[in-house]
Every structure is written in structure tokens, then in C-alpha cells.
Amino acid sequence: MYKNNIFEGNSSYSSIYKPILANNFENQGESSDLCSMMFTPEHLTRFNGLATPFFYYDLSLLQKTIEAAAKQASRHGFHIHYALKANANREILQPIVAAGFGADCVSGNEVLRALETGFAPEKIVFAGVGKSDKEIKTALEKDIFCFNVESVEELQVIEGLAAQIGKTATVALRVNPLVEAHTHQYITTGTAENKFGIPPRDFDTLLQLLPALSHIRVIGLHTHIGSQICNMDNFKNTCLKFNEIRRWFEQHDLHFTDLNIGGGLGVDYQHPDDNPIPDFQNYFDTINRYLERTPQQQVHFELGRSIVAQCGSLITRVLYTKQGENKRFAIVDAGMTELIRPALYQAYHKIQALKAPQVAALIYDVVGPICESSDFFGKDVALPMLQRGDLLAIRTAGAYGEVMSSNYNLREKAPAIYMPAL
Ligand code: LLP
Numbered sequence: 177m178y179k180n181n182i183f184e185g186n187s188s189y190s191s192i193y194k195p196i197l198a199n200n201f202e203n204q205g206e207s208s209d210l211c212s213m214m215f216t217p218e219h220l221t222r223f224n225g226l227a228t229p230f231f232y233y234d235l236s237l238l239q240k241t242i243e244a245a246a247k248q249a250s251r252h253g254f255h256i257h258y259a260l261k262a263n264a265n266r267e268i269l270q271p272i273v274a275a276g277f278g279a280d281c282v283s284g285n286e287v288l289r290a291l292e293t294g295f296a297p298e299k300i301v302f303a304g305v306g307k308s309d310k311e312i313k314t315a316l317e318k319d320i321f322c323f324n325v326e327s328v329e330e331l332q333v334i335e336g337l338a339a340q341i342g343k344t345a346t347v348a349l350r351v352n353p354l355v356e357a358h359t360h361q362y363i364t365t366g367t368a369e370n371k372f373g374i375p376p377r378d379f380d381t382l383l384q385l386l387p388a389l390s391h392i393r394v395i396g397l398h399t400h401i402g403s404q405i406c407n408m409d410n411f412k413n414t415c416l417k418f419n420e421i422r423r424w425f426e427q428h429d430l431h432f433t434d435l436n437i438g439g440g441l442g443v444d445y446q447h448p449d450d451n452p453i454p455d456f457q458n459y460f461d462t463i464n465r466y467l468e469r470t471p472q473q474q475v476h477f478e479l480g481r482s483i484v485a486q487c488g489s490l491i492t493r494v495l496y497t498k499q500g501e502n503k504r505f506a507i508v509d510a511g512m513t514e515l516i517r518p519a520l521y522q523a524y525h526k527i528q529a530l531k532a533p534q535v536a537a538l539i540y541d542v543v544g545p546i547c548e549s550s551d552f553f554g555k556d557v558a559l560p561m562l563q564r565g566d567l568l569a570i571r572t573a574g575a576y577g578e579v580m581s582s583n584y585n586l587r588e589k590a591p592a593i594y595m596p597a598l
Pocket residue numbers: 259261262280303363365400402403404438439440441478479480481482517521575576
């Protein structure tokens with residue numbers, strides 16, 4: 177494995193610190209002061225001794241993010257359930273549990289992971305459009321707080337399974353509000369095209385059915401319109417539609433003690449150092465302003481990306497550089513197997529070279545080793561001249577990175593490292 181010390185020959189602190197500061201290019205519009213926030217010489221010394229690729233998690237940033245979210249939510253008495261789907265590493269879950277957050281799970285195994293890491297059962301919500309019988313039974317046996325039910329048929333299945341084991345399931349009705357989220361179509365969930373939530377056309381059937389379901393206790397109304405949403409108008413529109421739906425149910429004598437508005441708050445992929453912590457204040461204030469409720473009604477959120485995205489980076493080494501017919505390629509040892517977001521959603525992730533600056537920036541396509549043309553991290557990225565062994569950080573990879581990794585091409589799972597060390 178490479179032991180390419182990028183600081184060789186540099187002895188003073190400033191001479192080794194500056195190179196990382198200097199990784200800013202006009203076409204990326206960043207300030208040099210902030211570029212260094214994630215990586216110090218201490219990090220790089222450690223990275224240089226490690227096999228790549230690996231995920232690096234900044235636990236102090238995670239802690240600050242958790243605290244910021246908790247502080248802003250508590251101003252309104254809101255409850256946060258962390259969405260394990262974004263990152264379910266035990267080391268990441270630990271400080272989230274310690275902050276008193278609940279958990280939002282979408283599989284039986286996520287429910288078990290949440291319990292195992294210390295989330296209280298009475299703070300676990302279980303969503304998902306296709307919960308299996310086994311998963312439902314697991315959650316019933318563990319007495320979780322709430323099932324977010326996504327169809328009339330699912331409600332009937334939960335009734336049957338709860339009856340079998342003599343339990344009552346507490347549920348929230350996940351409704352499809354038919355609200356556009358203005359995000360990537362693959363992470364939009366609340367429109368007529370989407371499979372998620374109970375469609376308004378089924379509300380009447382639902383009401384007729386409910387009295388017969390003696391093992392179901394409806395406590396909540398739930399919705400979620402999508403992910404990586406940065407414009408608060410989308411959340412405002414969700415609240416307005418949600419208010420309407422809630423009123424309709426109440427007029428039909430179905431009342432809720434709990435309102436769950438889902439997750440979806442976006443993060444700044446372009447400028448992770450300028451905005452390492454999302455604007456939780458604006459987000460919660462928006463919901464507080466537009467979500468109608470009584471003082472008794474509890475309001476829940478399911479935040480994933482906004483809690484963990486910025487604390488993680490995928491660290492990879494350049495294997496080869498190659499001048500193609502039209503493009504200069506940096507071929508790195510991480511691929512879509514570690515971070516599939518660029519291939520799947522054409523997602524932008526900032527790529528930062530962890531090496532001394534060069535006067536001239538070169539333009540690279542940063543690509544992985546997988547046998548797929550969609551296996552790239554960035555196109556036309558301005559970077560210092562790269563050579564075999566150079567380290568790159570692919571930023572904002574803490575959410576939906578490691579959890580979505582695969583062993584396609586029989587690749588090994590990339591390990592995770594944490595700093596400060598655990
Ligand atoms: N609640 C429900 C019901 C959800 O479906 C999701 C995400 C969340 C909460 C958490 O949303 P967040 O706060 O993380 O935006 N793999 C995609 C994201 C998929 C999101 C799926 N649902 C990506 O990499 O962008």
C-alpha cells in the first residue's frame with residue numbers, strides 16, 4: 177500500500193498547513209480560509225498510513241451538528257427521530273442516542289440496530305412502503321412507538337399480525353400530500369407518481385375500515401415529501417397541505433396526538449466548509465410557523481442527511497492518471513461501490529486534493545475502477561496536478577455513502593475511521 181507522505185520535506189507547521197488551505201480554485205468559488213476546516217496535518221499524517229479507500233468521520237462536527245439540531249428543535253418542543261437509513265454505523269449512532277433523539281427505521285434490521293445501540297423503543301418509528309410480515313412482527317414484539325403505515329392493505333396486515341401475538345400496534349397514517357419537493361426525481365416521495373404514502377383517494381376506505389381494526393390504535397399523521405430539500409417553501413407547502421389533510425380527518429372524527437413531518441432538510445454539497453452545519457433554525461422555524469397544531473399535539477421529524485452528511489468524507493488514492501482523447505482522467509481506488517450518489521442521482525460532491533498546491537490547476541474527470549461508465553465522482557474538476565498515490569477527499573459523504581455501498585465486482589467493504597479516535 178502507498179505510504180506517500182505528502183509533507184515530505186516540509187518541516188514547519190505553516191508549511192504543511194498551507195498546502196491544504198490552498199486547495200481553492202476560482203472556478204469553485206471558495207474561500208481558502210475555510211477549506212482547511214476538515215483536514216489538518218494530524219489527519220493527513222494518519223491518512224497517509226492507511227490503506228484506501230476508507231470513510232473518514234469527523235466526530236466533533238457530528239457532535240456540533242447534533243447539538244445545533246437539538247437546540248433548535250427544543251425551542252419549539254419538537255422531537256427528532258434520526259433516520260438510520262442515512263448512516264447506521266454504531267459509532268455514528270452513539271452520540272445521536274446520547275443526545276436523546278429517537279430513531280426512524282425502514283427495515284426490521286434497522287429497528288434491531290436502533291435497539292441494540294440504545295434507542296428507546298418508545299422513540300422508534302418504523303416507516304417503509306413494503307414492510308414484510310417478519311419485520312412487522314419484530315417491531316410489534318419490541319413495542320416500538322409507531323408504525324408509519326403506507327397503505328390500507330398494510331394496515332390490515334398489521335392488524336392481523338398484531339392480533340396473532342396479542343398486541344396493539346400504534347400507527348401513524350403516512351399520507352401522500354401530492355406536493356412537489358423540487359429535488360432529484362429519485363428522491364422525491366410526495367407526488368402522484370410516487371409509491372409512498374396513502375393516496376387521498378383511499379382516505380374514505382380507510383375511515384370505513386378503521387373501526388373494525390381492534391389491534392390498531394391510530395395516534396398520528398405522517399408525511400415526507402423527499403430529500404435534499406433546501407428551499408423552505410417546499411416545507412411550507414407541505415405544512416399547508418398537511419394541515420388540510422389533518423382537518424379533513426378531524427372533521428371525520430379521527431384525531432391525532434402526534435404529527436410527523438418527515439425529514440428532507442438538505443445540506444450544502446457545494447460548500448461543505450462554508451456551511452458544515454445546516455440551518456436548523458430556519459427549518460424548524462418554518463415548520464413551527466406553518467404547521468397548525470394544538471399545544472397538546474407532539475411534532476416529530478425524521479432527519480437523516482442533515483445530521484450526518486457533512487461529517488463524512490470518502491478518502492481515496494489516485495491509482496493512475498490518463499490523458500484520453502478529450503479528457504484527462506484521475507483514476508482512483510474508490511468507486512461507485514463506495515459512493516453511488518454521483519452515478520445514481522448525478523449528485524455533486526466536492527472533491528479536494530490532499531496535497532501541496534500547484535500553480536496551475538488541471539481539469540480532471542475523477543473516476544473509479546468499476547467497469548461502468550457511470551462510475552465517476554466528478555467531471556471537469558479543477559485539481560492540482562495529480563500523480564499516483566495522491567490522496568483525494570470526496571466530501572459530504574457521511575449520508576447515503578457507506579450505507580449504500582455494495583461489493584459489486586467483488587470489491588471489499590471500505591472501512592471507516594473516526595477522529596478524534598474512539
Ligand atoms: N423519512 C422518510 C420517510 C424517508 O423516506 C427519508 C429518506 C427520511 C425520513 C430521511 O430523509 P433525509 O432527512 O435524509 O433527507 N439515497 C438518497 C436519499 C434517499 C432518501 C430516502 N428517504 C440520496 O443519497 O440522496
